Amino acid sequence: VGGLLVSIFAILGDTIKPKSLAGLFGAAPSVALATLGLTVAKDGPYMASTEGRSMVAGAVALCLYSLTAVFLLMRWRLRAAPSAIVSLVIWFAAAFGLWFVFLR
Amino acid sequence: MLIKLDISAVQRTTLGEYGLRFLLGGLIPVITGVIARRYGPTVAGLFLAFPAILPAAATLIEKHERQKKETHGLYGEVRGRGAAALDAAGAAMGSVGLLGFAGTIWHFVSHHAAPLVLIAATVTWAVVSLSVWMIRRYRRWLRVQSPDH
Numbered sequence: 001v002g003g004l005l006v007s008i009f010a011i012l013g014d015t016i017k018p019k020s021l022a023g024l025f026g027a028a029p030s031v032a033l034a035t036l037g038l039t040v041a042k043d044g045p046y047m048a049s050t051e052g053r054s055m056v057a058g059a060v061a062l063c064l065y066s067l068t069a070v071f072l073l074m075r076w077r078l079r080a081a082p083s084a085i086v087s088l089v090i091w092f093a094a095a096f097g098l099w100f101v102f103l104r
Numbered sequence: 105m106l107i108k109l110d111i112s113a114v115q116r117t118t119l120g121e122y123g124l125r126f127l128l129g130g131l132i133p134v135i136t137g138v139i140a141r142r143y144g145p146t147v148a149g150l151f152l153a154f155p156a157i158l159p160a161a162a163t164l165i166e167k168h169e170r171q172k173k174e175t176h177g178l179y180g181e182v183r184g185r186g187a188a189a190l191d192a193a194g195a196a197m198g199s200v201g202l203l204g205f206a207g208t209i210w211h212f213v214s215h216h217a218a219p220l221v222l223i224a225a226t227v228t229w230a231v232v233s234l235s236v237w238m239i240r241r242y243r244r245w246l247r248v249q250s251p252d253h
Contacts, residue, residue: 001130001133002129002130002131002132002133003125003126003127003128003129003130004126004129005129006125006126006128006129006130006157007122007125007126007129010122010125010157010161011114013161014113014114014116014117015109015110015111015113015114016107016108016109016110017107017108017109017110018107018190019165019187019190019191019194020190020191020193020194020197020237020240021107021194021237022191022194023190023191023192023193023194023195023197023198024194024195024197024198024201024233024234024237025194025198026155026157026158026161026162026191026192026194026195026198027153027158027194027195027196027197027198027199027201027202027233028198028229029152029202029205029225029226029229030129030157031129031132031133031136031152031154031156031157032152032153032202032205032206032209033222033226034129034133035132035133035136035137035152036152036209036213036222037218037222038133038137039140039145040213040218043140043145045213045214045218046214047140047145048209048213048214048218049209049210049211049213049214050145050146050149051140051145051146051148051149051152051209052149052152052206052207052208052209052210052211052213053146053149053206053210054145054146054147054148054149054150054152055149055150055152055153055202055205055206055209055210056203056206056207056210057149057150058149058150058151058152058153058154058206059153059199059200059202059203059205059206060199060203061150061153062153062154062155062195062199062202063196063199063200063203065155065158065199066155066158066192066193066195066196066199067192067193067196069158069162069188069189069192069195070189070192070193070196073185073186073188073189073192074185074186074189077185079166079184079185080159080162080163080165080166080184080185080188081159081162081163081166083162083188083192084155084158084159084162084163084192085159087155088155088159091154091155095150095153096150099146099147099150103146104146
């Protein structure tokens, strides 16, 4: 199900123009929909609610990740793959930083 | 620029590239499930907004844009990087929508029917993301129109 949802959102992202609008689909909740659906079915809605609360921190981290990737691409002129991989450090730092401060 | 659908873009993506996205999309829920079992739902929830697909997508966009330029005998490095940056900027706006998605799940899923909450959360993501994108476009338009520009 996750693969299917990701593929649908990816096709939408590929076909829509302008590119900045298509980029919205890079942060589509495709994986989250599949995972939360499974969580509700297997572990109940309270577990899904807890995951949703943590996902707020993950989404803040994703925003910082994307902005870092833009910065590395445009200012440091890195290529897409190294920019995306180096920016993962920001995602992990922000996500686990927020988790440590607010959710632990 | 108007919003358009470019169906030919689907043909530029190879079956292997779609396969990679399908695989990643299937793998992340499994990994999140394993993390939830081992470290609990508060840690697992973080990974619902993990940029699993973005690195692959940005690399593909850069490659496609570069190839498009190079087929015309032009240097496509800058165009490819610019397209990847635009995609990442779009993802930053989409992640604001993802905040709305997560907040909707957090507040409503334990009190209402889960399928309805999932649909409402997806609609929230779409509305918030699109609104942020439109505000940004409007501000850019205003800047271009201003006499100081």
